[in-house]
Amino acid sequence: MGDEHEKNEMMTTDLVLDWIVEYAVAYGLDVLVQAVLPAGGEPELAARVTPKTRSMLQVHILDKMVRSGEWASALEMFDKVVPDDWDRSSESAYAAFHLELRLQAVLAPLRSPRWSPKKAKATLRQVLDEKVDDALRTQLYELMRLGSNAPEMIAFLDNEHPVEAVLNGLADFFMPMISDRTPRPFLERIAAEVVEGSVSLDDAAAMASAALGARTEAGSSSQAKTPKGKEEKGKVDKGKTAKGKAGKGKTPKGKEEKGKTAKGKTPKNKTSKGKTSKGKSGTTGKKAVASKVADDDLVISMAELEELAGGESELVKLIEAEERGLVLTPRRTVAAEMSSDSDSSSSWGARSSYESSSYDDDDDDEATQAPTRGLRSSAHKKTQAAISQLGKASAALLSKVDDPLDAILAKSSEASPAQATRKRRRSGAKATAVANMFSSSDSDSSSAVETPSRRKPRATASSKSKKPARSERAKSKGVVVAWTDSDDEVSDVDDGVSLPPAKSRKIEISSTPSRRPRRLSKSQAIAALTPPNKGRVSKASISARKRRRWTDDEIKWLIEGVAQFGHGNWAAILAAFPFTGRTNVNLKDKWRTLEKQRNL
């Protein structure tokens, strides 16, 4: 009897814990942590955990931590999960996994959305230099060797090189791991803002539906749009649902169910999308909208938005978890897709930024030099285009709603480690996770090895000839004055000068190479060289580069753009918003001053 009873209880416990696992997989790590970690908050719960269940949970947790980028915690968990006598030889899976954890723990804090690649690399180098001990460095080194198919790389590594060079090599190698510039999908961002409270649910719904409308229209051409109807509809629907939920006491049931089904049970669907090589002709799925955009991240149905923005309690949980330092992402993408292929190696997360979007696997030697970031395939161009459109739509929309700029700016400048949460790779769940995690770099060279070949001989002293002073430069090359047709705001003032209709033209005026007594300021030079018939230096005429103050709108776009595309993608930002008379360089400069202003 007693025995039986005990047995039953145990089973019950296990069942309960199974449920907890399901629940936690869908909603949060904290629950699991509390159940499993001795130091956790729920001793009672912990006491009820059988050893077997405990280890299972631990693996779950570890897996979850890895997926959500909690490297430091994962590192701790590692010790609890793997056998004490794990094989430390460099070829064992455990060793490799451990190595990854350590490495990631070091690198993770470096992910800062506001760092330029240069700065990121510099920081990375410094960290590698200071925070990585010799043992780890040696291992990394070895790893690079093993992970690289490139002969040059191997040659490079095999040679004796000064520490300096090694560090550079390491920095290059690991750069992709700390640069994450994946643009954040518009709707996801809206959802985040809802959570932050900077945008009301109603407004978010309006924005979302308008965006969807805008995108449809952009794709199909019919300008109809009827924003009103749509907005209204979205508003009503959303408001109702959300409010009902919130007010009613949440009805977590429904949600739970949903989460469960989505995450735990059906790890199927999904998978296909990536592989179908986005023939994209078919697909459709949701309305016409979906078929328009190849990038899955951009295709979000209203239902999904509801999930994102409407799932209040879920989001709240998320936030709470984050505050506690347990960053999770119970996101739809989590679903399985643990198919064996090519996945293991990706645990390095070494692929850079844009991989998350469409992208059929393999053939990846895409050893495209880093800076090629954007446009590398037509698919990518399409994605970019889609992003652009979305960006425009969002700009238009955001200007109508209350201004979430500060929030965005803060976000973009916060270097929040939580950033890393989104877009995590998946890996096998369950116990196999550990083993798979790192099985190798075998099949594909996806470890994204930057060939060192591009490294150049060090600073040949020549290039040091610092700034020959503007005037000299100008002198040697003549003064270039550019006229622009008045197409700006300042376009009035007709001074009777007939300039060719061309958009902008440059006219080179050879300077007298000899003895110019004094330096002329640019405007002086222009004035001096301006044909006399030009009467006065009206803004319209010479305006080529007339100083133009940045408007609030422009600043708004810029901030918005950085939030969307990431720091440094000035061209993309420029294209995504209706800037006139600004260049990507201007954007960059303006951002610099903005940063200065905000003491960043």
Place this chain on the structure above:
DNA sequence: ATAGGGGTACTT
């Protein structure tokens, strides 16, 4: 195309 150095027009 971007990051950074640096000049100049403009503001205070």
Place this chain on the structure above:
DNA sequence: AAGTACCCCTAT
């Protein structure tokens, strides 16, 4: 005059 915002140039 000093400081700032914008703009230009150039190496990478």
